[in-house]
Ligand SMILES: [Zn+2]
């Protein structure tokens with residue numbers, strides 16, 4: 001296990017033991033680094049179980065913890081400090097000193113030398129250093145514990161200690177009855193405990209006290225020393241990793257789930273994240289696209305590999321990040337196209353009036369598109385049009401415009417277009433305005449023919465009412481695209497006759 005190894009901060013029961021986090025919350029997948037600097041209990045127990053309590057106790061004793069009782073062996077709560085007799089600040093200083101000292105343990109002593117009255121040396125402390133953990137392991141632990149002092153459970157310590165690299169670890173028992181902080185720099189190790197030997201005397205009112213005290217002491221003992229960082233040993237490499245899968249970060253891993261961390265060169269992860277995937281989904285429902293989903297969006301999801309039998313519903317805190325397996329049920333049908341398009345242009349050719357019909361049903365509005373020969377297809381409306389009529393005030397005389405009207409339903413799905421085109425009048429060439437019938441039905445369509453008489457556009461004023469009249473035209477027969485006959489002389493004549 002390394003700082004980038006991913007553990008799962010989720011409700012977990014180990015036999016009959018269910019550890020809780022101090023904040024009663026669960027973070028889901030976390031790297032060991034984050035688990036440690038945020039002091040997650042559940043993941044600590046997971047890691048302890050993974051390496052086995054025996055290995056954990058063995059390391060603790062080699063580092064210098066002397067108070068482990070036989071009754072402590074085997075229980076998982078030991079990893080959270082559940083000792084029968086507790087532990088001692090001096091043992092903590094000894095153990096953390098190993099991390100500060102590149103993995104080498106030098107037994108602590110308070111007597112360095114004894115001399116007699118004549119100056120003869122009677123005793124001299126003879127240190128017997130011993131390599132307890134590897135240099136790279138010590139460095140990785142220290143690097144993680146530096147985060148405790150900057151962004152973890154003792155995040156103010158870095159500044160309070162005078163702004164120098166400082167590693168630390170907090171510890172509290174229930175109700176703040178014991179409040180610990182062990183901190184170290186390359187120069188000093190400081191172990192602090194606050195509490196009452198006689199428990200009924202109460203508790204420490206804040207975990208800030210040992211931190212403030214440590215910060216003040218560290219600042220003073222380092223006052224004359226240059227700021228220096230812990231030395232990075234050979235043999236380590238830094239890799240970009242995915243903090244959900246714990247593998248090398250892949251192209252689909254979102255940035256908030258990507259981090260980088262240290263590995264011994266020979267143990268760096270070699271496979272890429274295979275659980276973050278990018279999928280196209282319906283933007284409204286977030287489900288797999290149905291045939292008519294109006295807006296599709298690429299989103300990143302967690303796709304659980306088939307051979308992964310972990311309970312990811314529990315592991316992930318936001319379930320909606322799991323890749324959808326259902327198809328959108330909202331956007332399954334396209335609304336019918338509008339019908340009965342009528343087009344007419346102003347006598348000066350600088351305006352075109354459109355009107356159409358729509359069967360009575362749930363509808364959000366209409367879109368209008370326009371195209372000229374060889375030109376671009378442009379959308380004329382910014383927002384959906386709720387009326388069944390439109391005035392295009394941006395036309396030029398003597399040009400043929402093709403229009404498309406589409407309907408948009410409540411689900412945001414756009415219908416097939418109703419098509420029609422008209423050639424605008426040229427001033428002078430066509431005295432008086434002649435509205436054109438852009439009726440896609442062929443001449444057999446009686447409804448439209450019957451209504452021609454109502455289409456009272458012939459006064460040249462082009463008032464709104466003419467459009468309104470058109471809107472009322474019943475024209476349910478005409479669902480297909482319209483072939484408009486605007487260029488057709490016969491139609492012009494017909495209109496001329498009307499006028
Ligand atoms: Zn990933």
Ligand SMILES: [Zn+2]
Nearest residue numbers: 282293328331
């Ligand atoms: Zn949809």
